[in-house]
Amino acid sequence: MSRVTKQSLLAWAKGHRVAIAATAGVVALYALLGFLLVPYVARNEIIRLVPQQLGGRRIAIGRLAFNPFTCTVHVDDLRLDDTDGKPLLGFKSLLVNAEPIASLFTRSIFLKELRLTAPDVDLVVEPDGSLNLAKLAPATGPGPATATPIPRIRVTRLAVEEGRVGFEDRSRSEPFVTELRPIRFSLSHFRTEPNYENAYGFSATSKAGEQFDWKGRFTVQPLGSDGEFSVKSLQVGTIDAYLQDQLPAQLRTGLIDLNGSYRLALTPTLDLGIQVPSFDLRDFSAAPRTASGAPPVSVVRLALAGIGFSLARRSISLQSVNIEGAAIDMVRKADGSLNLLELLPASRPATQAPPEVAAPAAVPAPWHVAVAHAAIRDAAVQVEDDGVKPAAKFELKPIQASAEGYSTDPSAQVQLNADVTLNGTGHVHAQGTVAPQPLAAQVMLQLAGIGLPALQPYIAAASNATLHSGVLGVQADVAYAARPAQGQPQLRVRGDVRVDNLRASGNGEGRGHDSDFARWKQLAISGIDFTLAPDRLSIERIALAQPYGRVVINPDRTLNVAQIMKPAPAGAKPAPQPAPAASRDHTRPAPPMPIVVKQIGIADGSAFFADRSLQPAFSAGIVRLSGGIDGLSSDPASRAKIQLNGEVDRFSPVVISGTSSLLAATDSTDVKLSFRNMELTTFNPYSGKFAGYNISKGKLTTELSYRIDHRQLEAEHHVVVDQLEFGAATDSKDAVSLPVKLAVALLKDRNGVIDLDLPVRGSLDDPDFKYGKLVWKVLGNLLEKIVTAPFALLGSLFGGGADLSYVDFAPGSAALTPEAADKLGNLAKALAERPQLKLDVPISVIDADRGALAAALLAKRLPADPADIGGRLGALEGIYREQNQQAVKYPDGTDQPEAKLAYIEPLVRAAIQPSADELQQLGRRRAQAVQATLLARPEIAAERVFITTDAQPTPAADGSARMTLKLE
Numbered sequence: 001m002s003r004v005t006k007q008s009l010l011a012w013a014k015g016h017r018v019a020i021a022a023t024a025g026v027v028a029l030y031a032l033l034g035f036l037l038v039p040y041v042a043r044n045e046i047i048r049l050v051p052q053q054l055g056g057r058r059i060a061i062g063r064l065a066f067n068p069f070t071c072t073v074h075v076d077d078l079r080l081d082d083t084d085g086k087p088l089l090g091f092k093s094l095l096v097n098a099e100p101i102a103s104l105f106t107r108s109i110f111l112k113e114l115r116l117t118a119p120d121v122d123l124v125v126e127p128d129g130s131l132n133l134a135k136l137a138p139a140t141g142p143g144p145a146t147a148t149p150i151p152r153i154r155v156t157r158l159a160v161e162e163g164r165v166g167f168e169d170r171s172r173s174e175p176f177v178t179e180l181r182p183i184r185f186s187l188s189h190f191r192t193e194p195n196y197e198n199a200y201g202f203s204a205t206s207k208a209g210e211q212f213d214w215k216g217r218f219t220v221q222p223l224g225s226d227g228e229f230s231v232k233s234l235q236v237g238t239i240d241a242y243l244q245d246q247l248p249a250q251l252r253t254g255l256i257d258l259n260g261s262y263r264l265a266l267t268p269t270l271d272l273g274i275q276v277p278s279f280d281l282r283d284f285s286a287a288p289r290t291a292s293g294a295p296p297v298s299v300v301r302l303a304l305a306g307i308g309f310s311l312a313r314r315s316i317s318l319q320s321v322n323i324e325g326a327a328i329d330m331v332r333k334a335d336g337s338l339n340l341l342e343l344l345p346a347s348r349p350a351t352q353a354p355p356e357v358a359a360p361a362a363v364p365a366p367w368h369v370a371v372a373h374a375a376i377r378d379a380a381v382q383v384e385d386d387g388v389k390p391a392a393k394f395e396l397k398p399i400q401a402s403a404e405g406y407s408t409d410p411s412a413q414v415q416l417n418a419d420v421t422l423n424g425t426g427h428v429h430a431q432g433t434v435a436p437q438p439l440a441a442q443v444m445l446q447l448a449g450i451g452l453p454a455l456q457p458y459i460a461a462a463s464n465a466t467l468h469s470g471v472l473g474v475q476a477d478v479a480y481a482a483r484p485a486q487g488q489p490q491l492r493v494r495g496d497v498r499v500d501n502l503r504a505s506g507n508g509e510g511r512g513h514d515s516d517f518a519r520w521k522q523l524a525i526s527g528i529d530f531t532l533a534p535d536r537l538s539i540e541r542i543a544l545a546q547p548y549g550r551v552v553i554n555p556d557r558t559l560n561v562a563q564i565m566k567p568a569p570a571g572a573k574p575a576p577q578p579a580p581a582a583s584r585d586h587t588r589p590a591p592p593m594p595i596v597v598k599q600i601g602i603a604d605g606s607a608f609f610a611d612r613s614l615q616p617a618f619s620a621g622i623v624r625l626s627g628g629i630d631g632l633s634s635d636p637a638s639r640a641k642i643q644l645n646g647e648v649d650r651f652s653p654v655v656i657s658g659t660s661s662l663l664a665a666t667d668s669t670d671v672k673l674s675f676r677n678m679e680l681t682t683f684n685p686y687s688g689k690f691a692g693y694n695i696s697k698g699k700l701t702t703e704l705s706y707r708i709d710h711r712q713l714e715a716e717h718h719v720v721v722d723q724l725e726f727g728a729a730t731d732s733k734d735a736v737s738l739p740v741k742l743a744v745a746l747l748k749d750r751n752g753v754i755d756l757d758l759p760v761r762g763s764l765d766d767p768d769f770k771y772g773k774l775v776w777k778v779l780g781n782l783l784e785k786i787v788t789a790p791f792a793l794l795g796s797l798f799g800g801g802a803d804l805s806y807v808d809f810a811p812g813s814a815a816l817t818p819e820a821a822d823k824l825g826n827l828a829k830a831l832a833e834r835p836q837l838k839l840d841v842p843i844s845v846i847d848a849d850r851g852a853l854a855a856a857l858l859a860k861r862l863p864a865d866p867a868d869i870g871g872r873l874g875a876l877e878g879i880y881r882e883q884n885q886q887a888v889k890y891p892d893g894t895d896q897p898e899a900k901l902a903y904i905e906p907l908v909r910a911a912i913q914p915s916a917d918e919l920q921q922l923g924r925r926r927a928q929a930v931q932a933t934l935l936a937r938p939e940i941a942a943e944r945v946f947i948t949t950d951a952q953p954t955p956a957a958d959g960s961a962r963m964t965l966k967l968e
Contacts, residue, residue, distance in 0.1 A: 039064045054136055056083050071098040088132065092118030092162075108152035118162045119183070125169040150221060153192045160185035165204075169242065176242045180204040180212075194221040210234045222267040230259035236284060245289070249343040252295050254284035260307070269312070276307035288342035296339055300325025306372070315368040326379040326399075334386045370407040376400065385457070392457040396420050410437050426450035432478075439482040445495070447474035452502065465517070465564045470502035476528070483533075491532040497525045506560050517560055521546035527598075535593040542600045547625075553611040597632035602644065620682050622646050622654060636667050652678040658706075666764055669708040676701045680724060696727035711765055717758035724754060750833045750939075804830070807930055808960040812852020814925035816933065824933045827965075832939035839945050840966040841930045843923035846953040849961055853914035853922065869897050876904045883908065926963060 043064040050059040062077025072095065079090035097113040124132040163183030169176040183204040190198045201215040216227010236254035240247060260276035281302040287295035306319020331339040380397035401418035413433045420428040428450075432443030452470035459467050476495030483490055503519040527540020552560040605625030625646035632640045644656040658671035680698035698721060705716040749755070804827045807820045816824070831837055861879060863871040880888045888907075894900050914922075927947040934945050948966075956962045 038066045038068070042066070050080070054080075057081060057088065057136075071100055072096070073098075082132065087120070087122060088136075089119070089121040091116055091120060106152070106154065108154050111153075111155045112157070114155055114158045116160045116163070118164070119160060120164045120166075122166040123168070125171050127170050129171050150192050153190070155187065155190040158185075158187035158190055163204075172242075172244050174241075174244060176244070178206060178208075178238065178242075180206050192220040195219055196221075200227075206238070208233075208235055208238060210238065216262075222265070224263075224265040224267075226261070226263040228259070228261045230257075232257050236281075248289065248345050249286045249297075250289045250291075250295075252285045252287055254299075255282045256280070257282075272309070272311040274307070274309040277305065279304035279307060286343060288339065291339075291342070294329070296329040296331070297343065298325075298327045299323060300378075313368070314365055315370070317368075317370045317372075318374075319372050321371060321374040323376045324378060326376065327382075328380070329382045330384070332383075332385040332387050336387055366408070368408055370409075370412075371403070372406075373402070373404055374406065375402040388457040388461045390457055390460075392454070394454060395423050397424075406436070408437060412436060416443065423451055423454055426472075438484055439480070441478065441480045443478045445474060445476045445478055447472060449473070452499070463564045463566055464507045466505050466507055468503040468505065470504075471500045473498040473500070486533070488533045491530075493528065493530045495528055497528065499523045506564050516548065517550045517552075517564065519548045520544055523547075537593060537595045539597045540599065542597060543603070544601065544605065545603045547602060547605045548607065550608045550610075552609075555612050592634060595632075595634040597629075599628060599630050600632060601628040602626055605646065620649060622648055623650055625654075627656075633661075636661055639668065642671060648675060648678050649682065652676060666708055666711045668710075669706060671706050673704040673706075674702070675704075678702075680721065692732050693726035693729055696725045698722065698724035708764070711763060713760065713762050713764060715760040717756075717760070719754070719756045719758065721754035721756075723752040750835050752835075805965055806954075807926075807963045807965070808956050808958075809926055809963065810852070811846070811848035811959065811961055812856055812922065813961075814922055814929055816929050821933065824930060828934045828937045828940060831934065831944065832937055835939075835944075837944070838968040839934070840948045840968060841927045841945060842948050842950065842963060842966070843920065843927050844953055844961065844963045845919045845923045845926075846955045846961045848955060848959055849919060849922055850914055851909075853918055854909055854912040857912050857914065858909050869901055873897050873901050873904070876901070876908050879908050880904060926961075930963065930965075 043061050046061065046064075047059060051057060058081050060077070060079045060081070061075060063074070064076075065074040066072070067074075075091075075094040077090075077092060078094065080088045082088050093115075094117070095113060095115040097111065099110040099112045103110040122132075126132065161182075161184055163185070164179060164181040165183060166179040167177070181204075184202070186201045188199045197217040197219055199215075199217050202213070204212045206212075211232040212230075213232075214227065214229045216225060216229075218225035218227075234256040236251040236256065240251035257278070257280040258276055259278060260274060262275070263271075263273040265271040279302075281299065283298075283300065284302065285295040285298040287293075287297070301322070301324040303322040303324075304318055304320070305322075306317070308315070308317040328340070333339065377398075377400055379399035379401075380395070381399065383392075383394040383396070385392040399418070399420050401420075402416075404415040405412060406414045413435055416430060416432055416434055418428070418430045422428060426447070426449045429446040430443055432441060434441045434443070450472040452472055453467050456467050459465055474495065474497050476493055476497075479490075479492040481490045499520075500522050501520075502523065503516055505515040506517050522543070522545040524543045524545075525539060525541075526543070527538070529538040530536070550560070554560065603626050605622075607622040607625070608619070609621070610619040623646065625644060627642075627644035627646075629643075630641045631638060638661060639659040640661065642656060642658050642660060644654075646654040648654055653674075653676045655674040656671065658669070660669040660671055661667050678700040680695045680700050701720040701722070703716075703718040705718075707714040804823060807823065808817070809815070809820075810817070827839075831839060858879075862875050866872070877888055888904055890900055890903060894903055924947070931945050931947060934940055935942055954962045954964055
């Protein structure tokens with residue numbers, strides 16, 4: 001090596017040593033400043049400036065280290081306290097590893113690592129709603145904020161480990177306090193560059209064991225994100241404790257598990273999409289916030305699967321909804337309110353409508369909601385209605401139901417299927433399809449074994465009746481269609497209804513079946529076809545097996561049936577009636593609904609009637625009532641055929657037959673009723689009260705005919721009474737003031753039969769028309785006519801006319817004239833046909849009989865030849881001397897015998913008077929002549945014709961002696 005070279009090398013080495021020494025010095029200084037001065041200055045400045053910048057809040061830093069060679073910052077045990085000394089936030093350690101060279105090359109803020117260990121943050125919402133950490137933000141100056149570009153930032157790894165967040169909300173009525181620990185967050189290769197996807201992960205656990213996990217990707221430019229999330233064991237009590245009074249219901253128990261994914265975009269428009277494969281709510285219960293005791297709503301499990309939400313498409317979809325073990329206790333309180341309504345938000349009062357504004361340019365599309373499958377399994381609903389006494393209780397358990405294909409699409413068809421058990425014995429099944437918009441449904445409905453006594457509290461609230469038994473069954477197809485354009489919906493119900501073993505009684509009437517007012521073995525209504533729009537009702541058949549009805553007139557003359565219905569409360573106002581159609585609309589009122597019942601059948605029916613207002617009480621029953629009605633229709637032109645057969649008290653046949661427009665009976669009715677062989681002793685209570693005598697024997701047969709044509713009534717009553725016999729008198733104050741026994745005797749024929757025809761005529765529009773009143777009036781008029789003119793009745797039946805009541809004799813004579821003999825023959829015939837009649841024949845004389853008897857006595861002492869004037873004159877003069885004890889003195893001018901005879905005969909006749917015995921004998925001879933003539937018929941017993949002495953003399957118009965006869 002040359003000398004020059006060595007020198008050069010020595011010079012270079014010497015200079016290099018200087019450079020190295022200088023560099024080493026600089027590095028040493030840099031290290032000294034970086035390791036010692038920078039942390040010291042930074043720490044002190046932070047501690048000094050924080051109270052100034054953050055309103056007196058203090059910060060404490062355990063250690064702050066800076067490595068100037070690796071650009072690494074370590075901060076340990078930092079804590080920021082509020083003005084009251086309580087901690088706001090802090091952490092155990094913070095590591096920031098910057099890459100300044102990479103920052104230069106990438107022209108960005110480049111951090112290789114940012115790691116925060118054990119961060120501890122206390123978030124407090126103050127009573128005024130402000131957030132405590134919000135006070136740390138610097139105040140913004142006046143004027144609009146200017147947008148600043150997003151800086152270029154890169155972070156290779158960002159991590160938060162073992163974090164804690166404490167949260168307290170003091171704005172609630174009861175402060176809410178919770179914390180999340182540990183919190184972990186990681187972010188890999190973060191960049192703020194456009195369209196760069198940053199991967200992140202977050203997890204946290206609450207002190208109650210609730211776990212939250214969230215991971216995914218997000219972009220800063222544009223701002224958006226997508227990822228997955230999950231929640232495990234979230235307690236609904238936590239939600240309730242935070243929301244508190246914002247929820248009307250108290251969420252008592254329940255755990256939520258869910259997982260899903262999301263996609264969020266803010267530009268160009270807000271778009272949010274959420275997919276939740278599963279949502280699981282277990283052991284949930286809720287109750288009104290102010291209530292105590294068992295919660296009214298609980299669910300063993302609510303599972304949602306395949307939840308989809310899209311804000312852009314405005315759609316919500318669920319693949320399935322499954323509810324298991326739901327239990328609902330529904331109570332209607334005495335004031336009419338429902339306990340379940342307390343679980344819902346209170347309705348806000350209506351406010352004044354805002355002023356009209358212009359309609360928006362575009363109306364957003366409606367939301368689309370779809371649920372592919374929904375099911376309820378093993379649910380139970382307990383219903384209690386305290387609005388009635390005793391409280392009504394129903395149990396619907398178990399409930400199984402499903403729905404398929406729900407959607408808000410107009411063409412959607414929802415398939416429904418439900419099975420419900422009611423009160424342990426009843427079963428309800430429904431199956432069909434429902435279209436939501438507009439609402440339309442086709443449903444098959446089955447009810448079986450529904451116990452009607454469960455309705456007794458409602459029956460007791462409206463009546464004094466007790467429903468002891470009854471089972472309802474229904475088989476129906478229901479079709480419904482809302483028709484917004486027409487206004488009125490369309491409804492059609494087709495099916496059958498049965499009510500088996502119904503038994504109802506009136507309260508307080510008795511015990512057991514004796515108090516039943518209605519019962520039957522089976523009521524079957526088949527072939528029901530009911531529609532609205534058009535309105536129509538058609539029934540194929542109504543079959544009633546072993547029906548029974550009971551009607552009782554109580555001692556106070558009220559009906560048991562009327563007493564069943566409770567009167568309206570005092571002061572209650574009747575419900576307002578809708579105005580007639582004519583007043584609401586000038587068009588003609590709608591015709592009544594057409595109703596058709598093709599057949600009504602009754603098998604083995606019975607009825608009971610009792611009148612306890614009488615003493616003794618009256619009672620009668622109808623048994624073995626069978627038959628029916630065919631062709632019942634509301635069409636005025638239709639005629640229903642009626643045929644019913646039964647028995648009164650088991651041995652008296654009853655027949656009802658004919659035709660009628662039963663739903664318009666006052667337009668056309670032609671019905672006949674026949675009652676045969678009825679025991680009249682059954683009617684003793686009425687006979688004793690109104691006739692004054694009990695009935696000891698007799699049977700009744702009636703044939704009744706009713707014809708109504710356009711409200712004009714023609715009724716015929718053919719009454720046949722056989723062997724009626726009266727017993728003892730009852731001394732009733734209500735008895736008619738008529739000789740009832742005489743009337744019966746007059747009406748009875750020789751066979752003991754009374755045969756009457758009682759026609760009734762009238763208009764149903766007559767305000768005084770009362771059918772029963774008219775019948776009694778006709779019968780009363782007949783009886784009065786009979787007893788006041790009994791011989792007129794006999795004369796009309798057997799000849800002789802009304803003059804059968806008397807016999808005329810010539811004065812002084814007891815001989816029957818031919819006319820009298822004929823009259824007595826007719827009377828004898830009538831007495832023979834009326835064996836219960838008795839006749840009084842009076843000993844009767846009149847004043848004319850005296851002169852006639854005197855003339856007869858004088859004629860016996862005079863010559864028989866009227867031409868023997870001399871003989872007659874001599875006999876008269878002799879009689880005069882006997883009467884006056886002197887000879888007769890004739891007036892002057894009476895010299896001729898004829899003149900003397902004309903003078904003396906009146907004097908002698910006037911002096912001759914029959915004795916009382918002679919007059920009595922004349923009357924008796926007359927009575928005996930009548931009696932003998934009547935008793936000449938062997939059918940008339942002698943004890944039926946009496947000669948009496950209590951008659952008053954009655955002269956006839958021609959001077960004859962009239963004997964007036966009397967019937968008993």
